[in-house]
Amino acid sequence: CYEVPGTRDYSPKQMAIRERVFNAIITCFKRHGAEVIDTPVFELKETLTGKYGEDSKLIYDLKDQGGELLSLRYDLTVPFARYLAMNKITNIKRYHIAKVYRRDNPAMTRGRYREFYQCDFDIAGQFDPMIPDAECLKIVHEILSDLQLGDFLIKVNDRRILDGMFAVCGVPDSKFRTICSSVDKLDKMPWEEVRSEMVGEKGLSPEAADHIGEYVQLHGGLDLIEQLLQDPKLSQNKLAKEGLGDMKLLFEYLTLFGITGKISFDLSLARGLDYYTGVIFEAVLLQPENDHVEEPVSVGSVAGGGRYDGLVGMFDPKGRKVPCVGVSIGIERIFSILEQRVEASEEKIRTTETQVLVASAQKKLLEERLKLISELWNAGIKAEVLYKKNPKLLNQLQYCEDTGIPLVAIVGEQELKDGVVKLRVVATREEVNVRRESLVEEIRMRTSRP
Template sequence: MGCFNCFRRVSEDACVVKRLDFTYIAVAKAALTSEQLKQHQEKTNFIIKVPKGTRDLSPQQMVVREKILDKIISCFKRHGAKGLDTPAFELKEMLTEKYEDNFGLMYDLKDQGGELLSLRYDLTVPFARYLAMNKLKKMKRYQVGKVWRRESPAIVQGRYREFCQCDFDIAGEFDPMIPDAECLRIMCEILSGLQLGDFLIKVNDRRVVDGMFAVCGVPESKFRTVCSSMDKLDKMSWEDVRHEMVAKKGLAPEVADRIGNYVQYHGGISLVEELFKDPRLSQSQLALQGLEDLKLLFEYLRLFGIADKISLDLSLARGLDYYTGVIYEAVLLESPAQAGKETLSVGSVAAGGRYDSLVAQFDPKGHNVPCVGLSIGVERIFYLVEQKMKISGEKVRTTETQVFVATPQKNFLRERLKIIAELWDAGIKAEMLYKNNPKLLPQLHYCEKADIPLMVIIGEQEQNEGVIKLRSVASREEVTINRESLVAEIQKRLSES
């Protein structure tokens, strides 16, 4: 495997990235003479690209990204959350033992003397660290920021090694299931607001999962590892998961089959009622506690008007180790759910749950703060919105410029500079070409291409008469106004549109 022109070997990393189509190999494909080739070889001793699993966001993408983030953040604020920011990296020891199986996927910083550091893996552990460090007993906070995971970026579309998470969490000792229900309500508000089509939120409880494992005969020492197998059920068939449980994790086949029976269950409040009466599951006090809470949760969800969006799903496990109670995961359904028909999931876009003992892991006295929260996966949503816009052909403006200052004649640079400064002084978004003597046509083209609504035109005649032309780019209508009423006239037009 080599570079197209200079025939140097390309590392395996570069190849993977190339296949994923988010890189650019900095070599020209044109034929080169041997002298050119030699120079070229010297110059291109590197491939110009972004690191594997990361990407730039272009101006077009930034506009889409910001629209999505605005909707998410305004929902968080509607629910009274405060903002928080934490560093991109933490002391390595702060992150150790919080993610169990996934710990190998952390980005570590090089030991350059001083502290050992790792890039944050999520926003939840830094939040717990913040609470413990500041001895906060309660807090409703949101945080939006990048997190980094050294996963193979090829697995699923829209999965990167650097990605943005939007988190909302409620920390504090409260009456059961009220904050939990609000988290689910927030997920519904955001997913409805983003108009991504129909969605479903799967709910379960870690205590129900553990109780189910216990009554199925899983040894307690294997709870976490079997849980992480079960977590793969959205990507693998039950047969493959069963195989992993038996062959790799050493479960007895009949134990796996008992689990296999439960993981098929999904439904609403009536399923909760049924499970209370399940002869095997009802043997587990832990499972009964979980079911008790789920029952209450479903009642609150009904009052919140979102019970139809939520489904108890015994196959839901959630990979992260820190969950202790209710867990949930939102999936988009490819087409609107139709009664009696199977709907196909296109993957998880938001998830979360209750983690009641994470803060204690940071507190030297073991003081604890129960927490519940959710995380919105922006990349997946971004991918879907982008696809939708491509299909609909919707155009986005990448600038907000309102007025363009133009001239059809030479020697008007100084006048244009004075006019544009006047507009900026008035807070008007304005641009002009950085040329001494531009021709009129490129100035018109610039406005049309950038969708700038208004154009101010100054020329010799206008200057002599103390007037100026104002042109609507879309309608091509021009009016001549007094030079001194320029700002007022533009502000009037902008406020009307």
């Protein structure tokens, strides 16, 4: 077998579904005024070093064949930060849709791959607090609503609140990152397991772990923020206080956007990547839309992101910072859900846009078919012809049925003499003779969308 584990080909039908998802996402990104950029699939290995914490082991390296050491990009965020620093850009709102690579254990039934698309929207620049951050959440809300994937929830937290929480719980500074990684596993593991990892593997005191345990079960909205701002310990911690203040501001903006109904301030949300510095968030689908599907689709995170104010500075020779916040939509799970839905609905998806098949009723008319289709192509009509010298009319009509081509332009000896073409509507079997000079206009009229 020639298949690479953890990857897949997209068939024409799958591509049609994928295009729908991309269109919804790109339409939203453009609605918010984003420009688009592209970067190479590989980066210098050193560009990716030290950006992903414990996940760095999943980076794909290229073989050393002479020249620079290269790695495949792990996400689109680090290449974006590298791009900003290299081009001294301090202010941009851009999207980028491209494949990223992770040497993960493929669990493809759960929609996880080693090669997968990310659709990223980021805002870079020195701005007033939480306005761009709120827009990122609005974007996630718009896209997940547009795609009609069923109910969803966007969890929000802040690295500063987490770090403040770790501090007041008695976690030593040196253990912040690794304890943060443990908290990040709470969406897949019960608290008891996470606690024993903290205490057993990572050497945290049981008291500190239990203290964390109390906080990470909290989730809510503005009321919880207010409550924590009064928390005797957290409110004494500078970082936590800053984070909570910004969280309050964020919720005020989200209220203006009318989307707080699907937002949850959740102290258990951690996100593993090293580069986040402020707000972090993650969107999860709450239940699969599988009324018509036999096998339930497993659900999970479909979008995530946050603020990373220090990353660009890591690539600048003078360390100049450019504050950034952004969101990444993961389309693989979304695509799996929509694909299963299409399968179940027996919806017929066309994989071409062909308007007309140029056919002949008699033999020896290949030349006439080629002349006619050339006229149609030159006029911008989407047209096909069977690659046979003498195809049977029935086979030509069957091809239209199979592929959804709505019209057939039939040339025969009589039609050629009369200067007409017989135009057949596949769905109704209606046939009309159309003068050859009017054919293009007639096809356009009959295939224009209402």
